[in-house]
Amino acid sequence: MTPFLLLDPSALASYKTAYQKGSAAEAKQVKTLLSKADQALQHGPYTVTSKQRVPPSGDKHDYISQAPYWWPDPSKPDGKPYLQKDGLVNPETKALKDDENLAAMSHDVKDLALGYYFSSNEQYAAHAAKLLRTWFLDPATRMNPNLNFGQGIPGTNDGRSFGIIESRHLVYIPDALALLSGSKSVSPALVKDLKVWYAQYTQWLTTSKIGQEEGQNKNNHGTFHDVQVVDFALFIGNKDLARKTLETHTLPRLPVQFAADGSQPLELARTRPWNYVSMNLQGWLQLAVLAPQAGVDLWHYTSPRAAA
Missing domain, CATH: 1.50.10.100 (Chondroitin AC/alginate lyase)
Known part of the structure; x- marks a missing residue:
């Protein structure tokens, strides 16, 4: 199944x-x-x-x-x-x-x-x-x-x-x-x-x-790259690839894409910011749902910068 x-x-x-x-x-x-x-x-x-x-x-x-x-x-x-x-x-x-x-x-x-x-x-x-x-x-x-x-x-x-x-x-x-x-x-x-x-x-x-x-790529393109690799890896049974992608690509993206106030500077700089901000959040939601299946918790992640 x-x-x-x-x-x-x-x-x-x-x-x-x-x-x-x-x-x-x-x-x-x-x-x-x-x-x-x-x-x-x-x-x-x-x-x-x-x-x-x-x-x-x-x-x-x-x-x-x-x-x-x-x-x-x-x-x-x-x-x-x-x-x-x-x-x-x-x-x-x-x-x-x-x-x-x-x-x-x-x-x-x-x-x-x-x-x-x-x-x-x-x-x-x-x-x-x-x-x-x-x-x-x-x-x-x-x-x-x-x-x-x-x-x-x-x-x-x-x-x-x-x-x-x-x-x-x-x-x-x-x-x-x-x-x-x-x-x-x-x-x-x-x-x-x-x-x-x-x-x-x-x-x-x-x-x-x-x-x-x-x-x-640093913006939403990088987000949806990760969504695809993690989802596809879990589908084909390669949990190691899913976890590695989350640890080496996804986690380092968070402090790059999100400011301390939760805004997304890279998406806000675009000519259609609402479209890109909401689209990128959809990708992050998908990643957060997928991540626990590879042993990674995105829901409670705190960046080193925020913890300092």
Whole structure:
């Protein structure tokens, strides 16, 4: 049975019991949840191979995206190299759908898994399994386990470490598999194959130049690097990697990212500070939930500076 990582199984079980007993509050929420699962039944399957643009590798199985805040240089005939306008999204980046499809697949699988957990409707599980096989496993449609071409800047590079934040949605998949435990559509073989993909992606994330650079980024990008490595490591059973990442990357980040008054100077300096402050806090919340499973306590951490 796949363990829960970000979700609390005891809280879920209590909520499910209350729902089954007819509690009005829980019934209302589950009705909304099942509506989202019904909508997800109509979506997908998603794949990286459906895009029109071929990545620099020549392989459509490779994920590709373009840096959102970079625009053509009006003084150059071809606009290259592009110039940065922080906070302003270049609409041409929307033509590349891998980012959008990865996020949609992850959230649909989560919604379907929650729907199955509360209803035991095998349709939800079957569609979730189809979405997972199409994105991760089927030879014709699978995504190669790397982000070598994430957030490239035309005229400057084919991919950057900053693209790795786009795969943060993949943390929903392990918990979805836990919710789907018991379904005939989600076999042990499927879970095993998904763990192989996640192990390969984690290997790339922790050993590639781009992956290691993301681990050194100081702001929210560094936070979500850690979220992914810790979550994926726990999913594939590598608790040592999860603990090492928390101790060598995450703990040293706290005094860098948070001032004594709790503010986040690196995020507040951005052109869309509320967006980045709230997003970064979400990452830290996920890390705090994951950390005890690797023997690290973030909830009660005090920086050396504060203790002095």
